[in-house]
Amino acid sequence: MIRITPYGAAGEVTGSAYLLETDEATILVDFGMFQGDKDDDARNVVPGRVHRADVHAVLLTHGHLDHSGRLPLLVRDGYRGPIYCTAATRDITEIILNDAAHIQESDFERKQRRAQRGGRKLSRTDEPLYDHEDVEQTLGQMVVSEYSTAIQVARGVSAVFHEAGHLLGSTSLEVRIRDGEGERIVVFSGDLGPLHLPYLRDPEPPRKADVIVLESTYGDRDHRSLEETLVEFEKIIVDAVERKGKIFIPSFAIGRAQQIMYHIADLVRRKRIPSVPIFLDSPMAIKADAVYRKHTELFDTESASMVDNGQLRHDLRGLRVCVTADESKAINEEQGPFIVIAGSGMCTAGRIMHHIRNSISDPKAHFVIVGYQARGSLGRKLVDGVAGVKVFGEYHNVRAQIHTLGGFSAHAGQTELVEWCSAVAQSGVSSILLTHGEDDARLALRKKLEHRLGVVGYMPTYSEHCEV
Ligand SMILES: [Zn+2]
Structure with missing residues (x-):
C-alpha cells in the first residue's frame, strides 16, 4: 500500500504538506505554512492525523515558508526524528523560520500592549505559534543530504534529492518504496523553477516514476519572456x-x-x-x-x-x-x-x-x-x-x-511543467496528483498533460487519502 494525503497546497498554493504512508513507514514531505489569508492562523496547526501518526522521517524540498513554516509546530508537538534536506535549504530555512518566529513574537507583544491598554485578557489563539527555541530545536533535527545520492530515510524507503532550479538548495524528491519483491517510485516535484534562473542550475527531472505529485502554480499560463x-x-x-x-x-x-x-x-x-x-x-x-x-x-x-x-x-x-x-x-x-x-x-x-x-x-x-x-x-x-x-x-x-514587470517568476510556466513531467513520465506513470495550484491552474494543466501523456491527473482536496 502507498497512500498520499495532502495537508495543504491542495487547490491553493500555500501550506504544502504530504503524509506518505507505506506498509512499513510514515513520512512527511514538507510541512509549510498557510499564508495570505487572515483565517490562516486556524489552519496553521499539526492536523490530528499527522499528530497521531508515528512519523519516521520528514523530507523538506526547499526553504520557503510555505514549505517549511509548520516544522517548528511539529517539533513542538513532540517530533524528534530527522528532517532531511540539502545544506543550502538548511541555511535558508534558518533565516526564514527565525524571521517567522520574530514576526509572531512581535505581533504577540503588540497584541499584549493593546490588550493591556483596553484592560482585556488575551486568548490562547493570540499566542505565537512558536518561538526561537522551537526553531533552534527544529534546525538541530535537520540532516543535511547531498543531491543525487540515495539516502535511506525509513524502513523500506529511500530518497534522492534532484535539482529543482527554484531557489538555492531547492529539490524535487524521488522516493523509492520497497513493494514486495520490487520497488515503486513516487516523485514529488516540489516547486519547480523556470529554465535559466540566475545563479541556479536548471531543474533536473528524475528519469522514472510510478506516481508524480506535481506543482501547478502556473499550470494555466506561460510567463512573459x-x-x-x-x-x-x-x-x-x-x-x-x-x-x-x-x-x-x-x-x-x-x-x-x-x-x-x-x-x-x-x-x-x-x-x-x-x-x-x-x-x-x-x-x-x-x-x-x-x-x-x-x-x-x-x-x-x-x-x-x-x-x-x-x-x-x-x-x-x-x-x-x-x-x-x-x-x-x-x-x-x-x-x-x-x-x-x-x-x-x-x-x-x-x-x-x-x-x-x-x-x-x-x-x-x-x-x-x-x-x-x-x-x-x-x-x-x-x-x-x-x-x-x-x-x-x-x-x-x-x-x-x-x-x-511580470517575467521574473521563480516558478515554471505551463510549458515547462509539461516538459518536466513528460521527462519524468517517459517510461510510463500510473498516477499524477496535481497540487500547489488553484483549481483553474490545475484544470488547465490536467488537460495539457492528458493530451501529452494520456494520463488524467487527479486533483486531491485537503486531507483526502489518495491510494496510489
Ligand atoms: Zn517555493
Whole structure:
C-alpha cells in the first residue's frame, strides 16, 4: 500500500504538506505554512492525523515558508526524528523560520500592549505559534543530504534529492518504496523553477516514476519572456537615471532580491545602464546573500565563473548594504539617481513602507513591482493603479510612476511543467496528483498533460487519502 494525503497546497498554493504512508513507514514531505489569508492562523496547526501518526522521517524540498513554516509546530508537538534536506535549504530555512518566529513574537507583544491598554485578557489563539527555541530545536533535527545520492530515510524507503532550479538548495524528491519483491517510485516535484534562473542550475527531472505529485502554480499560463521583461526593466532604469529619479523595488528577500541584483549587474556589464548606487535595504536579503556566497558550488557554470573572477562584484560596485535602521533612514538624504531594493515583496511590512511613505507622492520616483502581489496587499493596490494609499495611518497621493514587470517568476510556466513531467513520465506513470495550484491552474494543466501523456491527473482536496 502507498497512500498520499495532502495537508495543504491542495487547490491553493500555500501550506504544502504530504503524509506518505507505506506498509512499513510514515513520512512527511514538507510541512509549510498557510499564508495570505487572515483565517490562516486556524489552519496553521499539526492536523490530528499527522499528530497521531508515528512519523519516521520528514523530507523538506526547499526553504520557503510555505514549505517549511509548520516544522517548528511539529517539533513542538513532540517530533524528534530527522528532517532531511540539502545544506543550502538548511541555511535558508534558518533565516526564514527565525524571521517567522520574530514576526509572531512581535505581533504577540503588540497584541499584549493593546490588550493591556483596553484592560482585556488575551486568548490562547493570540499566542505565537512558536518561538526561537522551537526553531533552534527544529534546525538541530535537520540532516543535511547531498543531491543525487540515495539516502535511506525509513524502513523500506529511500530518497534522492534532484535539482529543482527554484531557489538555492531547492529539490524535487524521488522516493523509492520497497513493494514486495520490487520497488515503486513516487516523485514529488516540489516547486519547480523556470529554465535559466540566475545563479541556479536548471531543474533536473528524475528519469522514472510510478506516481508524480506535481506543482501547478502556473499550470494555466506561460510567463512573459524574461528577454522582454529585461528590456522593459532597462528602459525604466535609463529613463529614471536621466531624470535623476529614485527607483524603489519591493522584493522578497530570499531569491528574488539576488535575482534582481544579478539582472542589474548584467545590464551594467553590457553597458545598457550606468553604474548607479544600489541600496540593498533588507537585513534578511543581506543574510540570504551570505548563504548564496557560501553555496557557490550550487551555481550554474556562468554564475560560478562570474563569482570566481570577480566580474559580478565589479558589476555591482554601486552596491551598498543597509543593515541598521539608521543606514536605511540615511537613504532619504540621498539625491537620485539610485536604486533601492527593500522588503517586503508585497509592501505589507518592512522597510519598503518607509520608502513608500517618503516617495510615493514624488512624480520623479519609480516603484517597480517585480513579484506576485496577493489580493488586499498594498503592492496589489499600486499595481491596480489606486489614486492614494494609506501608510502608517496617513493618506498619500500616488504620484510616483508604478511599473509592473511580470517575467521574473521563480516558478515554471505551463510549458515547462509539461516538459518536466513528460521527462519524468517517459517510461510510463500510473498516477499524477496535481497540487500547489488553484483549481483553474490545475484544470488547465490536467488537460495539457492528458493530451501529452494520456494520463488524467487527479486533483486531491485537503486531507483526502489518495491510494496510489
Ligand atoms: Zn517555493
